[in-house]
Amino acid sequence: MKKVGEKSCMNLNLTVSLNAFVNMFREFEIHEYSFFIKHAFRVAKIVRELSKFLSLPVDSDYVYLMGLLHQIGLPLIAATEHPEFFRQKFGKISDMEELSKTFSGGEKHPIVSKQILSSVRFLPQNLSNAIFYHRDPSKCMDLERTLSYSLMTADIVARKAAMYESLHSKFLEETVYEIKEHKEIPDTVKDAMLKILSRYSFAYLIDDQPRFFSEKELTLEEFGSLAKLLVFLLDFRSTFTRNHSILVAEVSKKIAEEILSEEDGRLVYIAGLLHDIGKIRISPQLLHKASRLNEQEMFVMKTHVLETYKILSESGIAPCVTNIAAAHHERLDGSGYPLGLTAKNLMIHQRILQVADVFVALIEERPYRRALSVPEAFEILESEIERGRLDTRIFEALKQIINEGNLNIPESFLIPDYIRFSSSKFSEGR
Ligand SMILES: [Fe+2]
Ligand SMILES: [Fe+2]
Ligand SMILES: [Fe+2]
The missing domain is CATH 1.10.3210.10 (Hypothetical protein af1432)
Structure with a gap:
């Protein structure tokens, strides 16, 4: 460990790159959070790809963050209201849909997730709204609606990926079917997803790499509001350290x-x-x-x-x-x-x-x-x-x-x- 004198800390015009946050978030793919974070990274990559494909007028780094944090309310509700369940079972259920239905209050995670994401001031409001509505995108309008449907679609694909972890052909077959037959997702989003799925490079969306690189530098305050989200995950592991x-x-x-x-x-x-x-x-x-x-x-x-x-x-x-x-x-x-x-x-x-x-x-x-x-x-x-x-x-x-x-x-x-x-x-x- 390097010794740092007081002087080197006196240049306090420090910034922290957005990459640092994503790198830290990845460290949480362990123990209780293993499946949960793996899912979050997959959704992030898929929804960013969708938003690029659809040329949505939103910064794709932020769309990635939306995907990464879309379910952050889930472990927090579980840890707060069902600590025993959280300790024993949370990390063992890899199906996010099932997980959110397994404990009472789990289905309200979009509101908690939205609220938490809204506290990150530099993120556009429509992203946290899209999280709020991603279970029922028909309730919102315009860009938020497309973002919500994209998030819903990415969520479906990522959940399928978790089910068929190493069976790529089965995964593709099932996923294409589910997307095609989906009653609500608009055709534009369906088509975009199916085109992305048909690319041979699709595997990179569901692999273990974050695939994130951003040029963004955040002020300490901006970074602090993001870092708090990680800290919730960290401290909520034990009721004594919340x-x-x-x-x-x-x-x-x-x-x-x-x-x-x-x-x-x-x-x-x-x-x-x-x-x-x-x-x-x-x-x-x-x-x-x-x-x-x-x-x-x-x-x-x-x-x-x-x-x-x-x-x-x-x-x-x-x-x-x-x-x-x-x-x-x-x-x-x-x-x-x-x-x-x-x-x-x-x-x-x-x-x-x-x-x-x-x-x-x-x-x-x-x-x-x-x-x-x-x-x-x-x-x-x-x-x-x-x-x-x-x-x-x-x-x-x-x-x-x-x-x-x-x-x-x-x-x-x-x-x-x-x-x-x-x-x-x-x-x-x-
Ligand atoms: Fe999800
Ligand atoms: Fe310590
Ligand atoms: Fe401490």
Whole structure:
């Protein structure tokens, strides 16, 4: 891991490429999300191809994102409302249609997906609307209607591909039949899909490669709104961590704004969001263990930091962000991991994330202990500071922020607002 001095982070006019997001998203094709993400990538590739074929006046990178995220509400509803089902069965059902019908509330995923995608400000509204209507495109008009039908068609093809994984001829035969006979899909979209299917290069749409390359560079804020979607998938794997990364990001940002600048706030916010992304590679069995981890399990759990480092550096995100994120378990006295860095090598942004991560973990419930109150968490942080492990200046800033009431700590760590909102207002928006 490279050491980054404070200076190299001072050029905060950072941008992150859209490719980095897609690369990170691909890391989620593992464990519970394996089938789900594979499906998402197939739909993304197919719907982008359709939109190009139909010459739709929408940026094809964004159409790809629409496909990638069209069902993101599904795992979030499953994890929130049916955690047991999510843990045991979600990753085992490869048929997305069946999956969305298997648990109650699953059929409302388009509204949750739309809502989540709408929060990505730079994406055109008609894409999130197309997601909302892709089960019933006749309800919308014009471009949104064609996009919805394209998404519906891509979904059908991708589901067939999952059913006949390696049987290409059977897959083609069945898919062509289903598309041709479909009662609702307009002929223009049908024809486009059938032409694409007839091309020998079609196999590339259903292979394991993302086939995505974009020139787009996003500001940290734009990237943050996309990265949040990944973080939901990451943190929703366990009921105990549902708000973890978001809260770490918020706390870090507030501290950085207090003692550094708004720009620094944006930087540590992204690092905070992504700091535990390596946990996606930790098995669900270990993640969900109901008691304290033994030494061997702890060793495996600790590898998440190195995995964070690998995922971030390979995805093409700025090294500056990676180095902040990957040092969240380092300690000033050298007792942390994975590198045992000491104070002289730990810059202020990294120290902020360390304090924020410990603080947030303490006020969260764990399977083996209740959530601590803020004063109790402060007591523990104080003892860490006395032992020379965490930075006192940052702790003081955190105390001040909390005492001034500048941090909104959610009372419940169980159901985030947007899911609650979507459930109760299911019928609205049509
Ligand atoms: Fe789908
Ligand atoms: Fe961590
Ligand atoms: Fe963490």
